[in-house]
Amino acid sequence: MASGMSSADYIQHHLTNLTYGNHPVNGWSFAESGQQAAEMGFMAINVDSMAWSIGLGAFFIWLFSRVAKKATTGVPSGTQNFIEMIIEFVDDNVKSVFHHKNAIIAPMALTIFVWVFLMNLMDLIPVDWIPALAAASGIHFMKIVPSTDLNVTLGMSLAVFVLIIFYSIKQKGIMGFLAELSLQPLGKWALPFNLFLELVGLIAKPISLALRLFGNMYAGEMIFILIALLPFWAQWLLSVPWALFHILIITLQAFIFMVLTIVYLAMAHDHH
Amino acid sequence: MNMNMTILGQIISFIIFVYLCMKFVWPPLTAALAERQKKIAEGLDAADKAARELEDAQQSVEAALQESKAQAATLIEQANKRASQIVDEAKDTAQAEADRIKAAAAADVEQEVNRAKEALRAQVATLVVAGAEKILGASIDVNNHQELVDKLAAEL
Numbered sequence: 001m002a003s004g005m006s007s008a009d010y011i012q013h014h015l016t017n018l019t020y021g022n023h024p025v026n027g028w029s030f031a032e033s034g035q036q037a038a039e040m041g042f043m044a045i046n047v048d049s050m051a052w053s054i055g056l057g058a059f060f061i062w063l064f065s066r067v068a069k070k071a072t073t074g075v076p077s078g079t080q081n082f083i084e085m086i087i088e089f090v091d092d093n094v095k096s097v098f099h100h101k102n103a104i105i106a107p108m109a110l111t112i113f114v115w116v117f118l119m120n121l122m123d124l125i126p127v128d129w130i131p132a133l134a135a136a137s138g139i140h141f142m143k144i145v146p147s148t149d150l151n152v153t154l155g156m157s158l159a160v161f162v163l164i165i166f167y168s169i170k171q172k173g174i175m176g177f178l179a180e181l182s183l184q185p186l187g188k189w190a191l192p193f194n195l196f197l198e199l200v201g202l203i204a205k206p207i208s209l210a211l212r213l214f215g216n217m218y219a220g221e222m223i224f225i226l227i228a229l230l231p232f233w234a235q236w237l238l239s240v241p242w243a244l245f246h247i248l249i250i251t252l253q254a255f256i257f258m259v260l261t262i263v264y265l266a267m268a269h270d271h272h
Numbered sequence: 273m274n275m276n277m278t279i280l281g282q283i284i285s286f287i288i289f290v291y292l293c294m295k296f297v298w299p300p301l302t303a304a305l306a307e308r309q310k311k312i313a314e315g316l317d318a319a320d321k322a323a324r325e326l327e328d329a330q331q332s333v334e335a336a337l338q339e340s341k342a343q344a345a346t347l348i349e350q351a352n353k354r355a356s357q358i359v360d361e362a363k364d365t366a367q368a369e370a371d372r373i374k375a376a377a378a379a380d381v382e383q384e385v386n387r388a389k390e391a392l393r394a395q396v397a398t399l400v401v402a403g404a405e406k407i408l409g410a411s412i413d414v415n416n417h418q419e420l421v422d423k424l425a426a427e428l
Contacts, residue, residue: 021276037274041276042275043276043277044274044277044278045276045277045278045281046276049282050282053282057288057289060289060293061292061297064301065292065296068296068300068304071300071301071304073304073307074308083301084301087298088305091302103294104290107294108290108294111286150275151275151276151278151279151281151282155281155283155285155286156283158283159283
């Protein structure tokens, strides 16, 4: 905990993104507080979330494509073995849920699983290390866990949502899709009721997908921040058990995001 | 918590990373996995085939062994039969030879006996003549009394 800061300020500081945007008074600039970032409205970008997100995604592609390029069909080396394990794990999950032919699903599931896992993994880096480094080099805010930014989780779930709509229409036709939305579960005489029910169900998919990941990671991060408020000699008593437990959560959340994506897309392909 | 353009940034990065994964990560790795799976399956097949071939070879070896054993037994039997046949033949020949020799010897003996009998007869005739001369005190003209002498000799 940085000195000369109240606990509330400390928590507030750790939960504020580094935002660059069009401020009504200051013009295009970095926001100097959460207040200013809010005033920027939609025309702003969370630079830290974006940088870490893209950096981790690039790391994923770099690592996997490097192994893929050198992949041997003989006895695999350590890294290749590890990567193959992940690939087979994802492939098994896709094959057990998704029974149609679609070349996008499996690579997308892999991307989601590894990328979300890496983003969540940033949560295990002690909360003050990188923000302190950033502060030392003149950057006021630095949130290093992209999945604690609702923009990031919602961005991914909306991309999945677009795919759900796209494949629903592609597989069933526009009329088939509309029929699915309006003629069940109660038949054509309860059409408005059906439509309302199905639309809520449809929209709940991306929202729940994004909020589940965001909520879990945000809460986890918050607990790490609260633990960091303790005296330094007492922190390990709580932070170590919580970090160990959190390893389970970050993996589980990445897995859930992946599996639900596959399930939703399988549902989009299935005819009812 | 502000909603802002980060959401668009994340959507764009998501699309790009999924595309890169589809292009450079997934196909080569799954291809390598499938290839290895094929190789392992082929290896197992080959091992199975080799085991089967080994079994076949063992069976044919066993069969060949049996056959040669049977052949050897036949040969030995034939040889034994032939040997006893030869021995029998030799026995027969020897017996025949012995019989022949015996018969020849018997004939010889008979001949000798006859010859001795003849000689004895001749000598008896002479002795009879000499005896008679002595008894009669006169010589007996052999020519005159030839018939008589012969009769005597024949009666002996």
